[in-house]
Amino acid sequence: MTSPLVDIRGLEKRFDLSGSFLEQITFKGGRFQRKQEAVHAINGVDLQVQKGEALCVVGESGCGKSTVARTVMGLLSPSAGEVHYGGQRIDNLKGGDVLPYRRKMQMIFQNPYASLNPRMTIQQTLEEPIHFHRPELARSEVREKVQEVMQSVGIDPDWGSRFGHEFSGGQRQRIAIARALAVDPEFIVADEPISALDVSIQAQVLNLLMEAQETRNLTYLFITHDLAVVEHFGTRVAVMYLGRVCELAETKTLFAEPRHPYTQALLSAIPRLEDDRPNYIRLQGEVPTPVNLPSGCVFHGRCPYANERCRQEIPRLIVTDGGSQVACHAVEEGRL
Amino acid sequence: MKSDTPLLEVKNLDVRFAVRGGDLTALRGISFSLDKGERLGLVGESGAGKSVAAFSILNLIARPGYIAGGQILFEGKDLAAMSERELRKIRGNRIAMIFQDPMMTLNPVLSIGTQMVEAIKAHRRVSTKAAREIALSKLRKVQIPSPEKRLDQYPHELSGGMRQRVIIAIALLLDPEIIVADEPTTALDVTIQAEIMALLLDLCEQENVALMLITHDLGVVSQVTQRMLVMYSGRIIEQGPTREIINDAQHPYTQGLINALPQMGEPGARLFQIPGSMPSLKNVPSGCPFHPRCDFATDQCRQTMPEYVRSGNVDVACYEVSNLIEQEKRMQEAGS
Numbered sequence A: 001m002t003s004p005l006v007d008i009r010g011l012e013k014r015f016d017l018s019g020s021f022l023e024q025i026t027f028k029g030g031r032f033q034r035k036q037e038a039v040h041a042i043n044g045v046d047l048q049v050q051k052g053e054a055l056c057v058v059g060e061s062g063c064g065k066s067t068v069a070r071t072v073m074g075l076l077s078p079s080a081g082e083v084h085y086g087g088q089r090i091d092n093l094k095g096g097d098v099l100p101y102r103r104k105m106q107m108i109f110q111n112p113y114a115s116l117n118p119r120m121t122i123q124q125t126l127e128e129p130i131h132f133h134r135p136e137l138a139r140s141e142v143r144e145k146v147q148e149v150m151q152s153v154g155i156d157p158d159w160g161s162r163f164g165h166e167f168s169g170g171q172r173q174r175i176a177i178a179r180a181l182a183v184d185p186e187f188i189v190a191d192e193p194i195s196a197l198d199v200s201i202q203a204q205v206l207n208l209l210m211e212a213q214e215t216r217n218l219t220y221l222f223i224t225h226d227l228a229v230v231e232h233f234g235t236r237v238a239v240m241y242l243g244r245v246c247e248l249a250e251t252k253t254l255f256a257e258p259r260h261p262y263t264q265a266l267l268s269a270i271p272r273l274e275d276d277r278p279n280y281i282r283l284q285g286e287v288p289t290p291v292n293l294p295s296g297c298v299f300h301g302r303c304p305y306a307n308e309r310c311r312q313e314i315p316r317l318i319v320t321d322g323g324s325q326v327a328c329h330a331v332e333e334g335r336l
Numbered sequence B: 001m002k003s004d005t006p007l008l009e010v011k012n013l014d015v016r017f018a019v020r021g022g023d024l025t026a027l028r029g030i031s032f033s034l035d036k037g038e039r040l041g042l043v044g045e046s047g048a049g050k051s052v053a054a055f056s057i058l059n060l061i062a063r064p065g066y067i068a069g070g071q072i073l074f075e076g077k078d079l080a081a082m083s084e085r086e087l088r089k090i091r092g093n094r095i096a097m098i099f100q101d102p103m104m105t106l107n108p109v110l111s112i113g114t115q116m117v118e119a120i121k122a123h124r125r126v127s128t129k130a131a132r133e134i135a136l137s138k139l140r141k142v143q144i145p146s147p148e149k150r151l152d153q154y155p156h157e158l159s160g161g162m163r164q165r166v167i168i169a170i171a172l173l174l175d176p177e178i179i180v181a182d183e184p185t186t187a188l189d190v191t192i193q194a195e196i197m198a199l200l201l202d203l204c205e206q207e208n209v210a211l212m213l214i215t216h217d218l219g220v221v222s223q224v225t226q227r228m229l230v231m232y233s234g235r236i237i238e239q240g241p242t243r244e245i246i247n248d249a250q251h252p253y254t255q256g257l258i259n260a261l262p263q264m265g266e267p268g269a270r271l272f273q274i275p276g277s278m279p280s281l282k283n284v285p286s287g288c289p290f291h292p293r294c295d296f297a298t299d300q301c302r303q304t305m306p307e308y309v310r311s312g313n314v315d316v317a318c319y320e321v322s323n324l325i326e327q328e329k330r331m332q333e334a335g336s
Helices: A065-072 A097-105 A122-133 A139-152 A156-162 A169-181 A199-216 A228-232 A251-255 A261-270 A308-312 A329-333 B050-057 B084-090 B112-121 B128-141 B149-151 B160-173 B190-209 B217-225 B242-247 B251-261 B299-303 B319-333
Strands: A008-017 A026-027 A033-034 A038-049 A054-058 A081-085 A105-108 A187-191 A219-224 A237-239 A244-250 B008-017 B020-035 B039-043 B066-074 B095-098 B178-182 B210-215 B225-234 B234-240 B309-310 B313-317
Touching: A008 A065, A038 A054, A038 A065, A054 A065, A054 A228, A065 A187, A065 A219, A097 A105, A097 A122, A105 A169, A122 A139, A122 A156, A122 A169, A139 A156, A139 A169, A169 B299, A199 A228, A199 B251, A199 B299, A219 A228, A219 B299, A219 B313, A228 A251, A244 A251, A244 A261, A261 B190, A308 A329, B008 B050, B020 B050, B020 B066, B020 B234, B039 B050, B039 B217, B050 B066, B050 B178, B050 B210, B095 B160, B112 B128, B112 B149, B112 B160, B128 B149, B128 B160, B128 B217, B128 B313, B160 B190, B190 B210, B190 B217, B210 B217, B217 B242, B225 B242, B225 B251, B234 B242, B234 B251, B299 B319
Parallel strands: A054 A219, A054 A237, A105 A187, A187 A219, B039 B210, B039 B225, B095 B178, B178 B210
Antiparallel strands: A008 A038, A008 A081, A026 A033, A237 A244, B008 B020, B008 B066, B225 B234, B234 B313, B309 B313
16 A cells, blocks of 8 residues: 555544643542543544545544544644654644645535635635735736636635635535635545535535536545445545444445444434435443543443443444444454 | 314514615414314425415514514404513413523423423412422423432533423423424434334323424424424415325425435435525525426426415425325316
């Protein structure tokens, strides 16, 4: 296998809940105690994004998928682990050293109502990243570039003098995509880019993203909770649960033969047009809080196949016969 | 299945919003009926008027909105013409409502038990103790673990899925004839959504309660409902048995909506897309409101709104469909 474009190694991210040093101190039973609490958003994630693919990360709210996206982009700094881009470690770069990577990596956010500056015209919104990353370009060249990128996302270049609020949700998301494309990136992180949109508009935006991938040779890290979209769009899928990857496979393999019990439950919950009744694998209980992680496999409390080993030992991703990678003792032992 | 008089019958309902610069028509000539124990789906994209339709059934349209015409007959009595006092006897009692966001529906400063007892006592003369018993039995019905404990808990102590279960229990408190559910699972994760939808479906079947389910998710509609309405720009454009519409949609908009779903396309292939977006209420196109986005639009479509025609068991408002039916009829006549 060729070296990956983006390599995420042993990534961990904790968000501290306990505040400053003094706030952590409590007086209890005659002595001072220091208590620290943290949300364990990501707990050791390894992912490689290959050039030209669309790697989808799926999972339910709180599984850490957006935190992975933000950490890869450098919007959050990891608590542990490394992020490499094209062979170079980027998570510890400072100041100006990050800039070339910022140009190559762009992000599209979920809510196009919040991600466009309401006080800037579309022209300004699209010119800003080009001015910033390519200061050598003349004004006319920048304008040309903006025209080209607007056309490529299906927004009339004559609308440049309008403001974000004058556009519909779908058009705004096109503009947000145009802004990401304006600096000719290689790699795009899209965090739930279509979940705020209506069904008929979702199709338009998905088509646009696929077109852009083809014509510009883009690589995607696509974060979503919508499995139907993944099935259509993804080259490979990583399923996350409580900050860990529990299954990683080619899209076709994953949907044809999900191995991890959580993946199986997740896939069964998609409402399908051909169903006459909700037809799904029932899980016990609810997702535990990421503040106190369960011991062993994070899924053991809800898993119908859990045994003593699952409660104690954290499963590692292993490669199965079908070619998918699964973190499950039951699959490893052949129980499942 | 069909009794002589339906439980609820909406006839030619017009709802308008009085805003500066004239009235906006949110619903135009909506007619449908709901039988006892029947499950009806209301489908459409944002701005189609599905929530307004749901709210107007309980005459809950707040100013500047008002019901400008038509009737809402519940057991023969017109809710649109009823006094506020009489309406209060029906709301929450005979017709219950479930809203999208459980956190917005529950009062954060009252315990679950208090809120449930309050709702019962508003409609029935029972002791607090008896009311708590009813509340408890309904919490058991929605399969909440340790229901006795929940009565004394506050909404923030429950997860999103649990809150929505509480909401369903509250809706069931007074054994209503109809439950109106406005996007009850949109704020929830897929696995929780599957659980809640299955629960709602089971309860409606057990208690023979009619359900009006408002959603944008065609998969959910096909799993839960027997009949469905498709709304576009304040009008019902197609209505009939769910299976028949999902398998063989007549209206070009419904067809587009179904074909735009990622699960309909070949993975990786371009998705079918409906061009443009839903018109705003401020400038609804003349004639059929869908004509600017429709591939089959003719001058006839641009000028007048099509009447409903019957195709199989489905009522459709589309000239393309009615012309086809006419043509077939003529062919048959010519043949015989």
